[in-house]
Amino acid sequence: MVVTLILILLIVIFMAFFIGMNLSNLCTFWFFKTYTDLPVAVLTLIAFGAGIIFALLFILVAKMKAPPSDAEARAAKKLEKKARAEEKLRLAREKEEAKKAAKEAKKNPPIQ
Structure with a gap:
């Protein structure tokens, strides 16, 4: 810290000498x-x-x-992967519900 102060003082003295x-x-x-x-x-x-x-x-x-940093790119890929996984899960649930509905329809035929 003392060295920095001395260096700054030397620079100021040099500038004053140059200007003078x-x-x-x-x-x-x-x-x-x-x-x-x-x-x-x-x-x-x-x-x-x-x-x-x-x-x-x-x-x-x-x-x-x-360009976006590596961390930002990785975060974006992670979000995309998560969105794809959620979409897969939603489609699987819909398929399962459709199967259940088909089984229910077979068990309970409509009354005419």
Whole structure:
């Protein structure tokens, strides 16, 4: 934890040094409009932010298009198997009831 704190402090110091040394360096940036005399440090931060935004966008799109995981596929197969078993059981019961009804009809012929 202390190492992480020291690392973060070093990164902040490096960024402050970089920004401080480049304050006098200016450049032009075009993004549907020309922005002149922008510090290089500002453009670096803009580029970094744009990279983060696009990376997150691509990750989200990839996750939305991802095929279902193995667990989801197995669960779907299990549900299908259960539905087929229930259907078989229902058909067997109907067949058994039809046989019982036929036997009852033989035992008790209709009275005329």
